[in-house]
Amino acid sequence: MTRRPGFLSLALAAVLTMSACSGDKGAKPAPSTATTPARSTVPFSLAVTPAANASGLPLSTEIGTAVTGGRVTGVEVLSAGKRVEGALRADGTAWVPAKPLTPSTSYTATVTATGDDGRTESRATRFTTMSRPGNRVGTGMYLFSGGTYGVAMPVVVEFVDFQVPEAERAAVARRLFVTSDPPQLGGWHWFGGNQVLFRPKEHWKPGTRLTVRAALDGHPLGNGRYGDQERAASVTIDASARSLEVDNATKQMVARKDGQVVRTMKVSLGKTSTPSSSGNLVVMDKLDKTIFDSSTYGVPATSPDGYRSEIHYAQRLTWSGEFIHAAPWSVGDQGVRNVSHGCVNVSWEDAEWVFGFTAIGDPVTIRGTERTVTAGNGWTAWDLPWEEFTQA
Template identity: 55%
Template sequence: MSLRNTARRGAAAMVLAVLMPLALTACSGDDEGPAFVSATPSAAAAPQAGAEPLTLAVTPAEAAKNQPVSTEIGTKVTGGTVQTVTVTDSSGGKVAGAMRADGSSWVPSKPLKYGKAYKATVVVADAGGQTVEKSTSFTTMGRPSKKTGAGLYLFAEREYGVAMPVVIEFTSPVPVSARAGVERRLFVTTDPPQPGVWSWSSSLQVMYRGPEFWQTGTKITVRAALEGVPMGNGRYGDKDQKGVGNISTTKIEMKVDNATKQMQVFKNDNLVKTLPVSLGKKTTPSSSGTLVVMDKLRKTVFDTTDDPGNVDRYRVDIEYAQRLTWGGEYIHAAPWSVQHQGKRNVSHGCVNVSMANAQYLFNLTRIGDPITIKGTERTVRPANGWTAWSVTWDQFLKGSALPIPPELTGLGSTPAPSASATPQPSVSPS
C-alpha cells in the first residue's frame, strides 16, 4: 500500500495493538521428530520428591478441522519446558517454525497450506530428564472467500527518521474482538534491542513504537504474519509480509510554537536553525501534536476545486511539500505568505515557510522525522496520519488489545503537546 499523494485531500482516517517484540526462539523444525508415544512421563528418571508433576497439553485438539492456515501449536506445560516441536504435512514433509519466547506456542515460519492435514508432536522435559511426548493431528480450512489486506510502511531501501512508527493499515475494519489475535501475529525485533508496543489508532490502523524515539542507527525488522488470521466479520488476513526499517544515524527534530510562530530545527539534539512560519488561520487551524513526515514531494498541486463542501476552493502549484496528515497538512514553500511568516497565521492548516527555508528542510529531513506543533486551536485526530507520538506513552499503551507487561509501564517521560482549545474527539472504532 503506497502513500497517498493527492495533495490537500483528506484520506479516510484509518485503533491500539501490543507488546514487546514477540520474538521467536528456535525449536526443532528441521530435526527428526520423535516417534509417537502416549502423553505419559517416561521412566528415564524418577520424579523428584515435591516437584511439580510434568504435564503437557497441546492444541489444536486431535482431529480438529477447518483450522486457519495461521494455526499455531499451543503448548501448556507444568513442571518442565518444551524441548522439540515437530510438525509434518500429509506427505511427511517437515514444517519450519519456532517457539514464542514465552513458550506458549510454536509458530510456523510460513502460512500452512489450505485444505491440508498436519500432525504435530511436542516433547517436554523436566530438570531431572523425565520427558512427556504428545501428538495431535488437524486439518486446515479451505481458502476463504473474504479477505482483509494490509499495507506495511517499511521498505529496506529507505532510511527513516527516529520517529518512524511501524505502521500497518487494513483494507477492512478490524473489530475489537479480533484485534488481540491480529496483534499476536505482528512480530518486531530491533537492533539494538528497544522496548515497544502495538497500539490501535482506528479500526483500520495499528502502529508500533517505543517509549522514546528510536536510537539512531536502529534496524527494525517486522513480520506481519497475517495470512489466514481471523480478522473479524468472517474475514481472514490475505498474506504474510516482512519489512525492514533502517533508522538514520542522524536525529532530526522540528518544533513549532504557535505563540512565537517560529520553527526550531534540531540536529542530534543541537539547535541548528530557527525560521519563521505561518500556520493555519482560525477557521482552518493547524493540528497540534507530534506529527511525522509521511511523504516528500518536490513538486505537487493542491487542488480543492472539485470539493463542493469547501467554500474556500483553490488550485495552486506547491514546491518542497512534506505531508504530515492524511487530512492535507504539509510543511511546504509558500512564497505568497512570506510577509506573514513569523507574524500571523494565514494558511489552510499547513506549515508555511519561505522557498529557501522549504528547500533547506526538504534536503535535511527524511520520512519518519518528527515535528511537534503546539498552541493551535485543535489537536491532531488519532489516525489522521502517523499519530503514534501525539499521545503520551501511558496513553499509547491503552490502545493495546493485549495485556501490557509491567516492566513497560511508566517508561515514557515526555508528555504529549496540548492545544490551546478543546481537543477534537477521537475517531470512534468501527
Template identity: 50%
Template sequence: MAKGMVLGLVLVLGGCTAQEARYVAAPSVAPPAGPVTAAVTSPAPGATGVSTAPEIRTAVTGAATGTVTLTGPGGPVEGAPYPDGASWVPAAQLDFGATYTATVTATRSDGQKTTATSSFRTMGRSGNTAGSGLYLADGETVGVGMPVVVELARDVADGNREAVQRRVSVRSDPPQVGGWHWFSAHELHYRPQVPWRAGTRIDVRAGIGGLDMGGWYGEADRSASVTVGPDQRFVVDNGTKQMTVSRDGEVLRTIPVSLGKPSTPSSSGNLVVMEKAESMVFDSSTFGVPVNSADGYRTTVYWDLRLTWGGEFVHAAPWSVGDQGERNVSHGCVNMSTENATWLFRLAHRGDMVTVAGTEVKVGAGDGWTDWELGFDQYQQVGPSPKPGLPDAVQEARQR
C-alpha cells in the first residue's frame, strides 16, 4: 500500500465486540497433516519500550482456528481481532512501564492444540506527546450527515497515517458502508457512503494513546457513542431567498432569509451544522476589519448554527427582517428572524445537512466539515488534500 493511502470500502460492523481473534483456514475433508504450531510474532518475545497501543500478531500452522489472549498487571485485557484478521488489538490503552503476556492457542480441526506465550514490556511515559480531539460528545444525538472527525495537535507524516487510521474504530448498528479521508496532515474524517440511517447507533474509538506517530505519541485514547436522529435537511436557495426545512422527507417550514451581500457573499455547498450556541460575540476585528470602521462591528448574536470555520452561521438577525426573502445584506451568514432562528435552533442537531445554492462563491475545501462536497470515490483518496490549519479557537466569526 502506498504511503498515505487510505483503506478501501469499509463495512462498519454492528453488534458486540469479540474478545478473541479467529483465523479460519481453508476447509478440508480430512484433518490437516503435520503438527500444529503457534507463535506470537509481534511484539517480539522479551521486547521492551513497546507502544501502549500495540497490535498482537501471531503465526499458526496446521490449525483451523487461533485465539489470542493478553494478560497484564490487572489480569486479562479485553480486546478484539482487527477486521482484516491480521492482528489482535486491546480495547483500551495499555499501562505505561508494565509487563504483559500474550498467548495464542492454535486448534486443528481434529482437536489437536498447541499454545505459545510471549511477554513484553511497554514504554515509560514519554514527554513527547500531543493531544487529540474527537468531535463527538458521548450520548449525543447527531444529524444524518455527521462525520467522524479526529483532530490531532500535530501533523502526521505520510508513513504514519495508515497506522493512525487502523487505530480508529467506527462501528454502527445497523451496519453501513463508509470510508476515510485525510483533510489535512492532522485531521482524519470518516463518513458513510450515503447519509446515516435515522436511529443508527455509532460507536467510535480512537485508540491512539501511546501510538507512535513519527517520533511523538498520542496522549490518550478518545471514544464516544452517539445516536443518529431524524433525517433533517435545510436547503437555502439564493434565488428565492428562502430556506426549506424538512424532516424525514416532509417539509416543516419555509423561512425567508437574507444571505451575504455581493461584497461578502455566502458560500454555496453541501455543509453540515458543526456547532450550536445560544449566543456568540461576533467581532469583525477577528478577520482584520476594525470595530470602529464603517464596516466593523462587535455584537452579541443569538441562536447560532455554525457552517464553516471561516465564520458563516445561520442565526437570528432582527436588524435585517425587512430584507429577508427580498435581498442579501449580510456579511456572509444566513440571516432569519428571531422567531424562526429560535425554532430552527431547537430543532437542529450537529450533523444536520445544510445545502446552500446559487451564491457567487463555492465553499473552500475543508472550510468546515465539507465531507459531502466530495463524491464517495473521491472521498476515499490517496493522501491528504491541502487545507490550512484551523483558525485560533478564540476566533468566533468573520461575518454577520
C-alpha cells in the first residue's frame, strides 16, 4: 500500500504557593533577618548569530541568541524595511521565523537583552539567504487539519526515499514543533533515517488539541539535500479513549471505551508460518474495501501461500501488511485456531462494528503470538518504554 506522504518539547509549568503562618494576636514581630538577595555574579554578555554579513544561508535560518547574566527581551527582524514575524524558542536560545525566509534576500536582525543588573544591550547582524535550493526531499506528515484522532496517535513525519544522516537528525528534529492543549510531556524518536515520531509520555488526554508545524522548507537535511515545503496541522484527540486488545491465548478481541468493555469478538490470527505481530500497535488507516495481493510482498498469488482477495473493513496495523479485517471464510476457525497470513480475522458483523467503533490513532494491543513487532514496522512509538523512546 502506498504511504501518504510533525522537536519541540512541551513545557510544563509548575506553580508553587506558600502560605504565611500568623502568630498569636498582639505578639510583637520578630526582628527581620532577611537580607537583600545578591545580584548575579555572572557577567552580562550578549552575542547573536548568524555572523555579520554572512551569505548563502538556509531558508530556515534562525537568529541565535547567547546570553549570560540576563535574558532576551526583544528580537526584531527586518527585510526591506518590513517586519518579519517569528517567536523566541521557549529556552530562549533562538528566534524562529513564522514561515520560511525568502530566497536570495537580505535580512537585518536586532536582539535586545536585559542583564540581571538592569542594564540593557542590543546587538545587530545582517545576512543574506541562499537561492532556492533544487535538491529537495519530499516530506510528509500523517495529520490533516480538522481531523480527529485516537489517544495513541503519534505525530509522524516522513522523508520520502531519503535517509536523514544520523549526524543531522537532532537539528532536523529541532525544526518540528508540537503544542498541546492541555500541555503534556512528549518527545521524538527516530525509526531509521526516514521517519521520526512524537508521542506523549502517556496516551493523549481525551479532547486534547494539537498544533503541529514541520518547518522544513529549505532546511538542510544532509548530503546536500533540503526539505521540500512547510507543513502544519491543527487536530483534535477524540473525547473518548477507545482501545482494542487481542489475546492469542483466548483467540478474542476486546473493545474498550473509557476503560469499559463494550464488545468481545472471536478472532483468528496468523498461523505458525505467518504469525501476527505482538506489540503495542496503532490503527494507521481504515479502508472500506481494498485488494490484498501477496505478490506485492514477493509471494505470487498463484503459489500455495499466495492470495489476491477483495477485503472489507480493513484497518492497517503494520507497514508489512497486518490488518484487522472481515474474514467470513474463517468464521469456523475464529475463537479456535489461527489460519490467517498475519492479520486479525473477525466475522463480517464484528468487522463492520469495529470499523465504525475505531478511529485512526486508536491503540491496538496484541499479545501471545510467535512474533514481536519490529520497531518501525508501523507506528510503533508505544512499543518502546518512555526512557528508551526519549534517549538520544
